[in-house]
Amino acid sequence: MATTTVPPQAPEPVPGPKKNRIGLQVLDYRGSKTTLCAGCGHNVISERIIDAMYEMGIQPERLMKLSGIGCSSKTPAYFSARSFSFNSVHGRMPAIATGSILGNTSMMALGVSGDGDTASIGMGQFVHLMRRNLPMVYIIEDNGVYGLTKGQFSATADVGSKLKSGVINDLPAIDTCALAIQLGATFVGRSFSGDKQQLLAMLKAALAHRGTAMLDVISPCVTFNDHEGSTKSYKFMKDHEEPIHDVKFIPHFENIEVDYEPGTTTEVTMHDGSKLRLRKLEEDYDATNKIQAVSRLMEAHEKQEVLTGVLYINTEAQNFVEMLNMVPEPLSSLPESVTRPPQSVLDEVMAELM
Amino acid sequence: MATTEVAVSPHLAADRSPIVNDLSLQVGTVNGSGSQSSNSVLLRTIFQMGVPVSGKNLFPSNIAGLPTWYTIRASKHGYVARKREVDFLVAMNAETAKEDVMTLEPGRAAIYDEPLKLNELRDDVTFYPVPFDKLTATVCPEAKLRKLVKNMVYVGVVANLLHLDMAEVEKAIRSQFAKKKKAADMNWSAAQAGYDYAVANLTKQDPYKIEPMDENQGKIIVDGNGAAALGAMFAGVTVVTWYPITPSSSLVEQLIDYMNQYRMTPEGKATFAIVQAEDELAAVGMVLGAGWAGARSMTSTSGPGISLMGEFAGLGYYAEVPGVIWNVQRTGPSTGLPTRTQQADLLSTAFLSHGDTKHIMLLPGSVKECYEFAGEAFDAAEQFQTPVFVLSDLDLGMNNWMSDKFEYPTKPLNRGKVLHKAELEQLAEWGRYADVDGDGIPYRTLPGTDSPRAAYFTRGSGHNAKAQYTERSDDYENNMARLSRKFETARNFVPQPMITGEGNKVGILAFGSSNFAVLESRDQLRTEAALEADYIRVRAYPFHKRVAEFINAHEHVYVVEQNRDAQMLSLLKLDLDVALLPKLRSYAYSDGMPLDARSITDFIKNQEGK
Known part of the structure; x- marks a missing residue:
């Protein structure tokens, strides 16, 4: 294109709002104003979800937000308003998630549940969802109490943990991570709403995973469970959080090379080519070893430590959608010509029944 | 073998006029003994002879060892309902044989296993003793198979006494064991042994007989659950979830077979997903999740499952999510009589859930309607964006019925009021629960619709026309009134009486x-x-x-x-x-x-x- 015309001087670009790789602003990932208590850990998690979606460049319309009932289950209203959301019934989000994902396998799914919604009323559905390795992110916003009904113990409360009223919990805590690992979830992590960097990295990695990514996020309830004697308070977490590694997530569209000393870091390549880099803080912890993960979790309970990080990851296992051998197109939009067999099929069946 | 010493009961008079093509034959056996195959052969034989026929299985909630009865009714008038009286008894089960014989009306007939000596019980019934074990041993050298083959011997005896066409018996046996030649041969030998024994040893003394008719041209035999499965397949079902429960399990089991055969792409991919859920709560939740995502989804259950689905049914009604739920009713309450039939879930299904909830129910009255209503139910569910219940029952669902052949659907699938991107972007305003057309039915979008205006928040809590959370009394009342209007609209849409x-x-x-x-x-x-x-x-x-x-x-x-x-x-x-x-x-x-x-x-x- 030989030309001598000198193009007019392009004006200096006005620094506009920051956009992500698909041209959306952080604003495009916001939801309506939260109605939860000021300082609630859940609000912080919603913020991290917004950050993770923005940084990953996820098209909001491609995401389904699913939840059960409880404070945590309200939060899908507070992020990504352009995503499709289904706030269902108590403890039954897994069934809604399973159905909606099967109905349209081209969608991403993110479920938000709480410790009551998952570990008590929803335990039956939770374990079966983990077992199926349904491709979705499943977040438990875990505060050890029922907030919406004013502070009763949940099943993740630790033995000896104390309610505001002075009632002591006598029953052992259900470790949702240990369960999820044992049952077949392929990405299991625990984090803390107050650990911004770790939570964000884990959320991004979870969004890149094609299997059940279960994140148990300790999220203190400032109104009912943030006092002395609680094992789910900000203070307790600050004192007892034991990260097993530094979590770094490098999305496939970012070409960053970081040198690391061999043996100090485990690098996992995700389904979309993204990299999950786990720099060991705890020697010998191998996040691909199921047995070790569960064993270390049990040990942590004994020591009153709260292990955080990606406790287990397996990018090889088949997920539920793959097992079902379905057509790649969403079932929801298959045309009648595909879903209604021709007259000849009916004739054949009728002949067999004669 | 009439002797002069014994006075013959007037009920057994030799000059009774023959009763042709009008009888109810009952076989009493032990469940798990393979009698189902023998009974199917008898049913099919009569069907093939052109005589209207129906079969009913009365079975225990048990896998093996308890009494079971199968009743075949042949009726030249085409009556296929249960007939209370048994005309012709085949008493194979020692445990129930005496009671079965004692309940016969005078003048009826009974074939029995010879060692049971039932003939001593009464003298106003025609008895035909048959040494089943001896006959079975001659045709079946393998002792462990004898229990199964023994029942085919009575088929031969019945065939002889009722004048059934043995060529049709053989055809029915070969069709029953189509994929197992050896089993077909052995069973055919057993039937022949029974027939030959009857020829040589029994004198026909009762008036019942079957004569060929030509009433079954173009007819099929099918159970309601199989018919429903076919209907669902031809209605384009894509997501099926279930939890096993009698008497509904065979609906999804047959659907699985049909879908695996007829709903795979040439590349070998399924155009559907079928999930055995962990319980009925999950099954119906998956149906609603899939319905919300835009798939044609269904589950099948019975009374106890319906009870478990209550909470989700209310969510589906209030959040307006389509889905089809088959209730193949059995006898309640509680576990009730799980293998008996009833129509006793009508009220609990109509208002299933808490609050002001009411559901569309379809009530099929034949196997053909099980087939047709499977499609009607999907159309209604998507048209009205609500769970639709189809109430069948054990009698309809699990028993074999004659029917006219099913017709290929002529109506295209009705997917209801769904807004796609282009339509959505032409609208000045869109509210998920707004009654634009005055029929109470709002417009919905499906997850994935590629427009920033498409998403909405689905919830079981109070919501206004724009699907926003609300606790305002007027919003609540308006929404409930609209749901009521929607239900009124359904009156003229669902199958008419x-x-x-x-x-x-x-x-x-x-x-x-x-x-x-x-x-x-x-x-x-x-x-x-x-x-x-x-x-x-x-x-x-x-x-x-x-x-x-x-x-x-x-x-x-x-x-x-x-x-x-x-x-x-x-x-x-x-x-x-x-x-x-x-x-x-x-x-x-x-x-x-x-x-x-x-x-x-x-x-x-x-x-x-x-």
Whole structure:
């Protein structure tokens, strides 16, 4: 294109709002104003979800937000308003998630549940969802109490943990991570709403995973469970959080090379080519070893430590959608010509029944 | 082998005129003994001979070792309902044989296993002793198979005594064991051994016989669950979830077979997903999740499962999510009689859940309607964006029925009011729960619709026309009023009632599997009491206005149903003008056995003073 015309001087670009790789602003990932208590850990998690979606460049319309009932289950209203959301019934989000994902396998799914919604009323559905390795992110916003009904113990409360009223919990805590690992979830992590960097990295990695990514996020309830004697308070977490590694997530569209000393870091390549880099803080912890993960979790309970990080990851296992051998197109939009067999099929069946 | 010493009962007189193509044959066996195959062969043989026939399996909630009965009714008039009296008994089960024989009407006949010595019980029944074990041993050298083959011996004996065509018997056996040549051969030998024994040792003394007719051209034999499965496949179902429960399991099991055969792409990929859920709560939740995502989804269950689905049913109603739920009813309450039939979930299904919830229910009255309503249910669910229940029952679902061949659907699938990107972007305003058309039915979008305006928040909590959270009284009331309007719109959409006869004083109202007994009862009333009764068969709830019109046009209407508490009558009372209520009379039949014509006829004759 030989030309001598000198193009007019392009004006200096006005620094506009920051956009992500698909041209959306952080604003495009916001939801309506939260109605939860000021300082609630859940609000912080919603913020991290917004950050993770923005940084990953996820098209909001491609995401389904699913939840059960409880404070945590309200939060899908507070992020990504352009995503499709289904706030269902108590403890039954897994069934809604399973159905909606099967109905349209081209969608991403993110479920938000709480410790009551998952570990008590929803335990039956939770374990079966983990077992199926349904491709979705499943977040438990875990505060050890029922907030919406004013502070009763949940099943993740630790033995000896104390309610505001002075009632002591006598029953052992259900470790949702240990369960999820044992049952077949392929990405299991625990984090803390107050650990911004770790939570964000884990959320991004979870969004890149094609299997059940279960994140148990300790999220203190400032109104009912943030006092002395609680094992789910900000203070307790600050004192007892034991990260097993530094979590770094490098999305496939970012070409960053970081040198690391061999043996100090485990690098996992995700389904979309993204990299999950786990720099060991705890020697010998191998996040691909199921047995070790569960064993270390049990040990942590004994020591009153709260292990955080990606406790287990397996990018090889088949997920539920793959097992079902379905057509790649969403079932929801298959045309009648595909879903209604021709007259000849009916004739054949009728002949067999004669 | 008549001897002169014994006076022959007048019931067994040799000069009785033959009774052709009108009998009920009952086989009493032990469950798990393979008698199902033998009974199917008998049923198919009579069917192939062109004689209208139906079969009913009365089985225990058990896998092996308990008594089971199979009743085959052949009727030249085409009556296929249960007949209370047994005409021809095959007593194979020592445990029940005596009682079975004692309940026979005088003049009937019984084949029995010789060592049971049933002939000593009474002298007004024709007895045919057969040494089944000896005969079986001759055709089946392998002792462990004898238990299964033994039952095919009685097929041969029955064939001889009832004049069944042995060529048709062989055809039926070969079709029954189509994929197992060795089993087919052995069973055919067993049937022949029975036949030959009868020829050589038994003298026909009863009047019952089967003669070829030509009534079954173009007919099929199928159970209601299989018919429903076919209907769902041709209605384009894509997501199926289930939790096993008698009597509904065979619906999804047959659907799995059909889908694996006919709904795979040439590349070998499934155009569907079928999930065995962890329980009925999950099954219905998955249905709603899939329905919300835009898939045609269904589950199948029975009463206990329906109870478990209650909470989700309310969510589906209030959040307006489509889904199809089959309720193949069995006898409740609680575990009840899991292998007996009833129509006793009508009220619990109609209002399943808490709050002001009411559901569309379809009430198929034949296997053909099981097939057709499977499609109607999906259309209604998507048109009205709500869970739709189809109420079949064990009798309809699990028993074999003759039917006209099913017809290929002519209507395209009705996917309801769904806004896609282009339509959405032309609208100035869109509210997920706004009643734009005045019919109570809003417009929905499906997850993934590629427009920033497409998403909405689905919730079971209070919401306004724009799907926003609200606790305002006026928003709540308006929304509930719209849901009520939507239900009213459904009255004219769901299958209309079928009406037979007009201008008579007496009417009969029935639904579902009661249909066959009512049809026969109307003939009995006509011939025995010169009573003409018009008949309305209700096929859906909400009731079409013709239901009220029919009741209004009659002096009184017998509401015939299979439950204790007259649930259909109760549902009618809620719906009808009070002035019509005195016209209703109840015949509520409830013993877990399929309804028979005689029970209805006797009741109505008595009420009418005839």
